[in-house]
Structures are given as structure tokens and as C-alpha cells.
Amino acid sequence: MKQSFLFAALLSALTIISSCKPEDHDALTGKGPVTIDLENRAGSAPFAFGTNYVTAGGDTVNFSTFKYYVSNFVLVKDDGSEYVVPQAGTYHLVDAAVSGSNSITLADIPAGKYTGIKYIIGVDSLRSTTDVSQRTGDLDPAGVGADMYWSWNSGYIFYKIEGTSPQSTEVGNVFMYHIGGYGGYSSPMTNNIRNVSITSAEAMEVGEGHSPEAHIYADVLQAFTSPMNYSIASGAVIHMPAMGAMIADNYADMFTLDHVHNEH
Amino acid sequence: MKKRWQFILALMVLVAGCNKENTKEDVSFYQPSNFPAPKYNFNNNPVTTAGFELGRKLFYDPILSRDNSTSCGSCHISFSSFTHHGHAVSHGIDNLLGKRNSPPVMNVAWSDEFMWDGGINQLDLLPIAPIENPVEMDLEFAQAVQKVKTSSAYPKLFKAAFGTEDITSARMLQAMSQFMNCLVSANSRYDKWKRNEGGSLSADELEGYNLFQAKCSSCHSTDLFTDYKFHNNGIKDNFSIDSGRAHISQQAADVGKFKTPSLRNLEKTKPYMHDGSFQTLEQVLEHYNSGVKVSATLDTLLNKNGVVGIPLSANEQQKIILFLKTLTDDTFITDRRFAEQ
Numbered sequence: 001m002k003q004s005f006l007f008a009a010l011l012s013a014l015t016i017i018s019s020c021k022p023e024d025h026d027a028l029t030g031k032g033p034v035t036i037d038l039e040n041r042a043g044s045a046p047f048a049f050g051t052n053y054v055t056a057g058g059d060t061v062n063f064s065t066f067k068y069y070v071s072n073f074v075l076v077k078d079d080g081s082e083y084v085v086p087q088a089g090t091y092h093l094v095d096a097a098v099s100g101s102n103s104i105t106l107a108d109i110p111a112g113k114y115t116g117i118k119y120i121i122g123v124d125s126l127r128s129t130t131d132v133s134q135r136t137g138d139l140d141p142a143g144v145g146a147d148m149y150w151s152w153n154s155g156y157i158f159y160k161i162e163g164t165s166p167q168s169t170e171v172g173n174v175f176m177y178h179i180g181g182y183g184g185y186s187s188p189m190t191n192n193i194r195n196v197s198i199t200s201a202e203a204m205e206v207g208e209g210h211s212p213e214a215h216i217y218a219d220v221l222q223a224f225t226s227p228m229n230y231s232i233a234s235g236a237v238i239h240m241p242a243m244g245a246m247i248a249d250n251y252a253d254m255f256t257l258d259h260v261h262n263e264h
Numbered sequence: 265m266k267k268r269w270q271f272i273l274a275l276m277v278l279v280a281g282c283n284k285e286n287t288k289e290d291v292s293f294y295q296p297s298n299f300p301a302p303k304y305n306f307n308n309n310p311v312t313t314a315g316f317e318l319g320r321k322l323f324y325d326p327i328l329s330r331d332n333s334t335s336c337g338s339c340h341i342s343f344s345s346f347t348h349h350g351h352a353v354s355h356g357i358d359n360l361l362g363k364r365n366s367p368p369v370m371n372v373a374w375s376d377e378f379m380w381d382g383g384i385n386q387l388d389l390l391p392i393a394p395i396e397n398p399v400e401m402d403l404e405f406a407q408a409v410q411k412v413k414t415s416s417a418y419p420k421l422f423k424a425a426f427g428t429e430d431i432t433s434a435r436m437l438q439a440m441s442q443f444m445n446c447l448v449s450a451n452s453r454y455d456k457w458k459r460n461e462g463g464s465l466s467a468d469e470l471e472g473y474n475l476f477q478a479k480c481s482s483c484h485s486t487d488l489f490t491d492y493k494f495h496n497n498g499i500k501d502n503f504s505i506d507s508g509r510a511h512i513s514q515q516a517a518d519v520g521k522f523k524t525p526s527l528r529n530l531e532k533t534k535p536y537m538h539d540g541s542f543q544t545l546e547q548v549l550e551h552y553n554s555g556v557k558v559s560a561t562l563d564t565l566l567n568k569n570g571v572v573g574i575p576l577s578a579n580e581q582q583k584i585i586l587f588l589k590t591l592t593d594d595t596f597i598t599d600r601r602f603a604e605q
Contacts, residue, residue, distance in 0.1 A: 132386070133438065151405065240514060
């Protein structure tokens with residue numbers, strides 16, 4: 001009784017103090033959305049299907065498929081504190097063939113100035129093994145992600161590129177890189193989940209009436225370079241996790257921030 | 265008035281319960297007292313009679329194959345304990361052959377890794393694999409869901425099972441799990457002996473049981489008769505055709521390892537081994553006695569102190585086989601509720 005009285009008194013004192021603060025027209029209050037626009041690119045050029053590009057290793061590549069999962073978004077404030085976006089809504093399949101799939105809106109982000117974005121390329125191990133009723137939206141194995149699921153080795157394909165290259169020794173000069181592997185269910189296996197961390201010098205200002213956008217480049221050619229140049233002649237088809245690790249290491253740095261855009 | 269209705273209803277239930285041919289009987293998952301705890305999470309997907317019936321309909325529906333020819337039940341036939349009786353390897357769409365022996369669908373609630381290589385880590389996800397496999401049912405799962413959505417038979421069954429007519433991939437898979445989870449086989453003569461329910465084993469069978477405990481039960485453990493682990497039991501010494509567990513783990517140490525199968529209803533599930541290479545139980549026992557092939561990943565239990573295999577006299581082999589035949593569960597195999605309606 002006594003304690004709750006004290007608490008109420010403290011609370012009203014705090015309220016008085018906070019309302020005595022000088023008026024700040026730019027104060028970020030409440031919650032607001034953050035939009036992440038992933039612009040698919042091939043090196044310094046915009047990405048397009050049916051166009052020849054040259055990898056860092058000198059291979060010519062022409063894409064027919066380019067899709068990948070991103071999930072588990074975390075926003076980092078300018079004071080270093082982190083806001084973990086509720087996981088359920090963060091699973092996005094970006095498909096270069098589907099317009100709009102590259103734009104991700106994270107709703108109800110607490111007000112603040114954010115200078116960092118973290119996420120993963122892929123689907124975390126918990127969600128990769130979750131109950132089937134949780135596999136909705138982009139994770140429905142009969143939905144938009146139907147061809148991003150391995151039925152014989154339960155798990156999602158995190159990243160898929162297909163196309164042709166004169167350097168491929170396969171029939172029709174095709175290449176297919178299907179990269180997945182969340183680390184194994186009952187015993188440790190290849191984990192091809194890769195972390196992305198992007199920082200921005202200009203803060204994204206989030207709050208009621210504020211809806212910033214982060215414009216991020218996603219470079220398909222990174223799959224073939226840094227840390228290791230990947231030569232298509234060395235293997236034009238990968239559809240199992242262990243072989244895919246090298247390509248996952250490469251595409252881990254496929255994302256770079258172009259700019260942030262604050263709306264006032 | 266109300267009382268009389270209740271009485272009539274009770275009478276109807278009694279009559280239904282007595283009628284063995286009645287396929288509308290209530291079904292449920294049950295836990296045999298001699299089994300460990302199940303691994304399936306029933307909280308997420310409890311079994312209901314309507315869910316079971318929907319799952320059964322899907323299990324036996326050939327529209328889940330590309331050309332409407334092949335159902336799950338085509339290679340998992342109830343009277344052979346849900347295996348493809350007599351087929352060394354599964355025989356799917358367009359008469360195509362797979363590379364592995366069709367495993368029995370029984371006691372699935374106690375497993376959380378499916379297929380000979382354990383590639384599937386959840387019962388609910390299992391049906392997607394044979395539906396999509398090009399030599400089994402060869403239909404993209406998304407198309408399978410679409411075909412169910414456009415079939416007039418299903419909306420009312422989904423409504424009965426899940427409350428609305430919405431047909432989703434999750435509901436489809438959950439209903440199939442409800443059906444498969446009810447396929448509990450635990451009423452063999454062995455079980456009735458083990459649980460003191462009036463079953464008995466002969467002196468020879470009992471001797472076989474004791475031999476089995478001493479020589480086979482490290483892998484065929486518990487009353488499920490499997491440790492659900494992966495072993496190379498020396499069927500081959502070259503696994504280039506099928507590397508087994510290594511196909512999933514991509515680790516050299518797993519080459520040639522396959523999941524220990526349960527031995528329940530063994531008499532009904534021939535041929536044996538992952539590739540169906542043995543036609544008889546006599547061949548299986550003789551394999552362990554004299555046929556085990558040595559390779560880098562051969563299970564250490566089959567190569568102890570310089571002795572390859574499990575030495576078993578002809579007499580011991582016969583007694584073990586006599587015991588294994590007490591694991592046949594006729595009530596399970598002949599249960600009309602589990603068969604195609």
C-alpha cells in the first residue's frame with residue numbers, strides 16, 4: 001500500500017519533470033515504420049535477367065534466377081542499443097523476378113535515431129525446424145517459396161542463382177547454385193546462414209510521422225568473389241550445403257548501403 | 265425427453281463400438297505402456313477423428329501424384345505393415361524404381377528423423393518428399409496443394425477437421441500426420457507377454473528373446489526395436505550408389521550409414537535392408553553371422569576384437585527368428601480403419 005503510493009508519487013513527479021522539458025518540434029515519439037529497399041545489382045550495373053555480366057574471375061554469367069531469403073532484422077540506435085524486430089514478420093523472400101519483393105517494411109519500430117541494420121541471409125535454425133503451422137507467408141513450402149525448399153533434406157534454400165555461362169561444362173552451359181543448410185538437426189552440419197551488418201553515417205529517424213527508408217544494393221556478382229574468386233568451371237552445379245559454403249562466404253558481403261532517406 | 269435422447273445416443277455409440285467393420289469409429293493416438301515417450305508434439309496438432317479421416321483420404325489419394333496414378337498408400341500398403349510388399353525398392357510413378365526399400369509407416373510419433381538417411385526432421389514435412397520425388401509421385405508440392413484445393417471432395421473434410429473450409433499446406437500436412445500418428449503397432453504377442461496381458465512366448469521364443477537381447481539390442485533397442493541412429497551394418501563395402509546418412513550430413517564418417525529400422529511386423533515387411541537385398545530373415549541373420557563387409561565406417565559393434573559380424577550358430581539364428589515372429593501385430597495389420605476405404 002505504502003509502496004504503491006510512493007510509486008505513484010514518483011511517477012507523477014517524473015511526468016511533471018518530463019513535461020517541463022523544452023518543446024522540441026523534431027522529437028521522435030511513438031513508433032514508425034522503416035522501409036528497406038534492396039536494389040538488386042550486378043556489380044556497378046542494375047541487375048537484369050538475360051544480360052551478360054563478367055565476374056571478378058573473368059567468367060561471363062547470364063542469369064535466369066536470382067532469389068534469396070533475408071530475415072531476423074535488428075535495428076541499432078546511435079547509442080549502440082539494439083531493437084530486435086519481432087521475428088515472425090521478418091522472413092522475406094526477395095525474388096528479382098517479382099517486383100515489390102525487394103521492398104521490406106518493418107512496422108512499429110520504437111522512436112529513435114538508428115544508424116545500423118543487421119539481418120541474416122537465410123532462415124535461422126529454429127524457424128528452419130519449426131512446426132509446420134508456423135510456415136506461412138514466404139516460408140510456406142507450397143507458397144512463393146515453394147522452389148526454395150528442399151523436401152529430401154528438410155530445410156530452406158537460402159540463396160539461389162541460375163543461368164548460363166560459357167565457362168560451365170554442364171549440358172546447355174547452365175549453372176545452378178542452390179545454397180542452404182542451417183547447421184543440422186540432430187548433429188552439426190554445414191551452416192550457411194550469413195550475418196549482414198550495415199551502418200549508416202546518417203541516422204534513420206524513426207517515430208510517429210517519420211518513415212525513413214534505407215536503400216541497399218544487393219550485388220549478385222559478389223557470389224563469385226571475395227574472399228575467394230569462384231570459377232564456374234570448377235563446379236557449375238551446387239545443390240548441397242557443404243559445397244555451398246564457399247559461395248555463402250562470398251555473398252555474405254553482397255549488401256552495401258547506398259543511402260538513407262528521412263521523411264519529415 | 266432429454267434423458268431418452270441421451271439413452272438412445274449412448275446405445276448408438278455402444279453399437280458403433282461393437283461393430284468392427286465400422287470405419288467411423290473414433291480413433292486416437294495412444295501411448296503403449298511399454299514404449300518410451302513420443303517425440304511428436306501433439307500440442308501443435310492433436311489427433312481428432314475428422315483430422316484422421318482427412319489424413320487417411322489424402323494418404324490414399326492418387327491426385328497427389330503428377331498423373332493421378334500413385335498415392336502414398338501405393339508403396340505403403342496396410343496389410344504389409346505399410347510397406348511395398350515384395351518390392352526390393354519402391355516402385356513409383358511410370359513404373360520407375362527408387363533406390364531404397366519402402367519403410368513401414370508405423371509408430372511414427374516416436375521418431376523425429378525420417379527416411380533411411382534421416383533427411384527429414386519432422387513428421388509434418390515428410391509427405392512433401394515422396395510427393396515431389398521424381399521416381400515416386402513426381403508432383404510439385406505447391407501443385408499438390410492446388411489439386412486438393414480444386415477437388416470438390418475436400419472442403420467439407422477440411423471444415424470437419426479444422427473448423428473452416430480453408431485448405432492450406434499446413435492443414436494438409438497436419439491431417440496426414442494425424443492419420444500416420446494413429447498407426448500405432450503395439451499389440452503383438454510379444455507386447456502382450458511383455459505387458460502381462462496374457463500373451464506367452466514358447467521356450468524357444470524366449471531363448472531367442474534372450475539371444476536377441478544379448479546380440480542385437482544395442483541397435484534394435486527399446487520396445488520400438490530401434491535406437492533411431494545411423495549405422496553401417498556391412499551390407500556393402502562400396503556406397504557409391506547410395507551413401508546413406510552422408511547424403512544428408514556430407515560427412516565422410518557417415519558414408520554407408522542408414523537408420524536402424526524397427527523390427528516390428530518384420531514377418532510382413534520383406535524384403536529387408538535399405539536396398540531390399542535380402543528376401544528372408546534367414547538371409548538377414550546369416551548376414552550378421554558371416555556376411556558383414558568391412559569398410560571404413562563399419563559399425564564398431566560389428567568389428568570387435570578382430571571378429572567381424574555377430575557370430576551366431578544356425579540354432580541361435582533360428583531361435584532369434586522365432587522370437588522376431590512374435591513381433592507380428594495382426595490387429596494393426598488388419599485394422600480396417602487404417603486401410604483404404
